Amino acid sequence: MLDQMTLYPVADDVLFAPGGRVVIRTYGVASAASTEDGSPPVSYRTWVTGVREQPRYWRWGHFEDARSGHRQVLEWLTGRGPRPTAAIGG
Numbered sequence: 001m002l003d004q005m006t007l008y009p010v011a012d013d014v015l016f017a018p019g020g021r022v023v024i025r026t027y028g029v030a031s032a033a034s035t036e037d038g039s040p041p042v043s044y045r046t047w048v049t050g051v052r053e054q055p056r057y058w059r060w061g062h063f064e065d066a067r068s069g070h071r072q073v074l075e076w077l078t079g080r081g082p083r084p085t086a087a088i089g090g
Helices: 063-077
Strands: 005-017 020-031 042-049 056-060
Touching: 005 063, 020 063, 042 063, 056 063
Parallel strands: none
Antiparallel strands: 005 020, 020 042, 042 056
């Protein structure tokens, strides 16, 4: 299954907290299946590992949503913003 998927990195960050390391990764995932125009459908996700309520993730509909969502997750984890809501339920 994994050999039929392509990952597109969007952003990676690491935060060092008193409880350990927190990793935030945002990437696009495309399967081997293609859409009507021949391009593979891409879904975007942000995964956070290293927090108590693991795993935490958000799903985004578009690349720009994923980029801004990644920044919102960083702001939330550093206490500079509210917990982000996903563009697509997550």
